[in-house]
Each structure stands twice: as structure tokens, then as C-alpha cells.
Amino acid sequence: MPICVNCRQYLENVATIYSFTDSRIELCPACSNLSDVYIGSRNLSLLSDLVLLKPQVLRHLLYNRRAEPAQSERFRSLNPGYRHNNVNTTTHLVKLGGILVIADAFVSWVHFRADGMSFMKLLIAATLDALSYHIAVIFAVRILTVRSVSNLQISLAIFYSSFAKLFLLLLLIIADPVPQSSSTVSNVPDNFLTGMHLTDDNRKAVWNVYTSLDDDRIDRPWIVNTVVGGMSAGFGLRVLLNTPPITSTIIILSGWIARSVTLELLHMYF
Ligand SMILES: [Zn+2]
Numbered sequence: 001m002p003i004c005v006n007c008r009q010y011l012e013n014v015a016t017i018y019s020f021t022d023s024r025i026e027l028c029p030a031c032s033n034l035s036d037v038y039i040g041s042r043n044l045s046l047l048s049d050l051v052l053l054k055p056q057v058l059r060h061l062l063y064n065r066r067a068e069p070a071q072s073e074r075f076r077s078l079n080p081g082y083r084h085n086n087v088n089t090t091t092h093l094v095k096l097g098g099i100l101v102i103a104d105a106f107v108s109w110v111h112f113r114a115d116g117m118s119f120m121k122l123l124i125a126a127t128l129d130a131l132s133y134h135i136a137v138i139f140a141v142r143i144l145t146v147r148s149v150s151n152l153q154i155s156l157a158i159f160y161s162s163f164a165k166l167f168l169l170l171l172l173i174i175a176d177p178v179p180q181s182s183s184t185v186s187n188v189p190d191n192f193l194t195g196m197h198l199t200d201d202n203r204k205a206v207w208n209v210y211t212s213l214d215d216d217r218i219d220r221p222w223i224v225n226t227v228v229g230g231m232s233a234g235f236g237l238r239v240l241l242n243t244p245p246i247t248s249t250i251i252i253l254s255g256w257i258a259r260s261v262t263l264e265l266l267h268m269y270f
Pocket of ligand 1: 032
């Protein structure tokens, strides 16, 4: 059912078609604003607002994008059986997911090609990563919330909100194109913590923590993927489910745990 993108009020319809060149957006009876200003917007302007994580654009895409607008009596009599939206939601989800998974794998390949990782392996890893994340989040939503949203809507909320993360990852390719090698671990200097009577292993562990935020060791794609990706997905799910922040956090954490387990298992085979 369509909603007002400003106040979440459920509406019969958010627009009415009067002719093929004239359709009007309805006023919301609850907040008196135009119920959905994104109707008729081009994909590019939707994308720019998606990167900025505006809740109104997420509500438009999740609730109103595929809602059938009302038709005036005259239009209905002139065009019997006309349907405005013929997009299949599952096909749309597969296309969107495919684009985002390929982009994810490409960013990983740019950053880790120095380790000899092939693009195909990274593509398989990105696909399994996305699958495990979505399945865990859907399970967590079913357990923790009572709202009647479909699994497709939950997946779409995650995909749509991950455009902000993808934008930052693509910026990383431009700003930091030098491939990283995860195998370059710097040696502990001879004079590091020598007066504290630590064993070599303990000194090495402290050195690893001490240098973990160094420019050449910090894993920027991982930080963007996990921290920014987690926050934006939590935001997308909050817009969809209208849950308290703690519930969204637990849902995202369960997805993150599933993702970490999957990646650990993949490391054993790749
Ligand atoms: Zn409203």
C-alpha cells in the first residue's frame, strides 16, 4: 500500500492519471504536503538523494515505486485495462543485487589484486557474502519485529541503502588506487617496549595493535563495507520497519555475524 513519504500515512493512492501527459500527485490528508514528490523523477535525481540517505526517497522506492496510480474516470473509459507499472519486483531485485555485487567485487579486486586474488573468486565471495547477510537480516527481522513487510522489501531496503556505501567505495578507488597487500606485516623494532620484560609474542601483539591504524595497514574498504555499510543498512531498515535504533542495531549485527562467518569459511577454501 502506498504511503506519504513525509509522514508515513497510508494512502489509497499517491497520484492520479488524467491523461498520458497529465498526472497529479495527491495531497496527504495528514500533513497537507504533496504525498510523494519523487513521482516522475528521473533515476539520476533519485540516486543522488539515495547517496545522501534521505528517508523520503527510500520510502518512495520501497512503498510507492510499484504502486499503481489511480486513473480518472475519463482516462479509464478511454484506456480500459491500462496498467502504469509493469515492473516485476523479483526481476528488479535480481538486477539491482547483481549490479551492487559486481561493483562490490570490482572494488575488492582493485584493492587486493596485489595478493593475486582473481576477479571471479572475489565475485563468488561477494555473492555469498550478500546472500548470507540478507538471509540473516530477514531471519532477525522476522524474530524481532511484527510489521508485515515482505522479504523482497527487506532485501530492497538493504540494496537501496547500500548506494551510499558504494559511492564511498568508488571514491576510494579514485583517491587510493594503490593495491594493498594483506601479507605485508612490518617487523617489531628492536627498541620497542624493551624495558617491560614482555615475551616476543606479546611485544608483537602490542606492536600490531599500535600500528593497526597506520596508513599502509588500515583496511579502508573493510571499514567502509562494515561500518558505513552497516550504518546505512540499519538506516534503510529503520525507514522500512520504523523500529527503535536498538532493534535495527541487533538486526544489522546478526547480518554482520553471518557475513563474518561466511567470509571466514571462504578463507579456508580460497
Ligand atoms: Zn503526510
